[in-house]
C-alpha cells in the first residue's frame with residue numbers, strides 16, 4: 001500500500017519517473033476493469049446556483065447578470081433520447097445547486113427510465129440536498145450521485161466555497177445510506193492548498209468508500225474572485241489520478257474536460273494516467289454557452305473527440321458498470 005511519503009514523491013514525479021507511475025496505474029486499471037472507458041452523456045439542467053464558490057462563474061453573486069436558464073422536462077427527455085441513440089447508457093443530470101430543479105426531475109427521471117427500458121444509469125450531480133430529497137430521487141430511479149468534496153481541508157473549503165465540508169460529507173453519507181453509488185472529487189492546485197492536503201483528499205476518498213472520484217486542475221475563471229489566481233498544474237492533477245488508481249483500483253475515475261482546458265491533449269494524458277471514464281456533452285450550443293462552469297471558453301467534449309481519443313489510447317468504450325443488462329454483459333463495446 002502507498003504510504004503518505006510514497007504519495008508525496010509520486011505527486012511530484014516528472015519525466016521517466018512519471019511515465020513509470022502511469023504505466024503502473026494503467027496496469028492496475030486494466031487488471032481491475034479491463035482496457036475500457038465508461039462513457040457518460042451529460043445534460044446541463046440549469047446554470048442557476050444557490051452556492052457562492054469563489055472559483056465558479058455560476059456562483060450565486062453572478063446569477064443576476066448571467067443569462068440564466070432551466071431546462072424543461074421535455075427538453076431533458078429529448079436530449080436523453082439523443083444520448084440513447086448514441087449508444088450511451090449513463091445519463092448524467094448535472095446543474096447548479098438549486099432545489100428548483102427537483103419538480104422537473106420528478107417528471108423527467110421516470111420518463112428517461114422508460115425511454116431506456118430501465119437499462120440506464122441515472123447519475124445525478126445537483127449538490128447538497130435534504131436526506132428526504134435524496135430518498136425521493138432514489139425512489140424515482142436515480143442510480144448514482146456525484147457530490148465532490150473539492151478539498152478536504154475544512155478551512156480552505158469554507159474559505160472558497162462558503163459552505164462547510166462537514167455538511168458536504170453528511171450529504172455523502174446520506175446518499176450512501178439511501179442506496180446511491182457515490183462519487184466524490186477534488187480540485188488540485190487550489191491557491192492555498194498543500195501537497196499534504198491533496199494526500200488527505202486521496203485518503204478521504206478511501207475513508208468515504210466511494211465508487212467514483214474525479215480530479216480537476218484548478219482553472220481561474222473570469223468574473224470570479226479567483227480570476228487572477230495562477231492556473232493549475234496538469235501534471236500534478238495527472239499524478240493525483242495515478243495515485244488514486246494505485247490506492248483504490250476499483251474507482252471510476254474520469255478524465256475531465258478541465259485537463260484539456262489547461263493543456264491540449266490533457267484528456268488523453270488522463271487516460272494514460274489511469275482514468276477510465278469520459279463524459280460527452282449533449283447540451284445545445286446555446287446552453288453550453290450559458291453553462292459557465294469554467295467561463296465562456298471551456299472545452300466542450302464531443303462524441304467524436306472521445307471516440308478518437310479512446311481509440312488512439314488503445315482502449316475500448318463500454319457502458320455503465322452499475323447497470324445490469326443484456327447489452328452490458330461482458331462490457332459491451334460502443
Ligand code: SF4
Nearest residue numbers: 049051053056059096
Ligand atoms: S461550483 Fe457548483 S456549487 Fe459551486 S457555485 Fe458553481 S455550480 Fe454552484
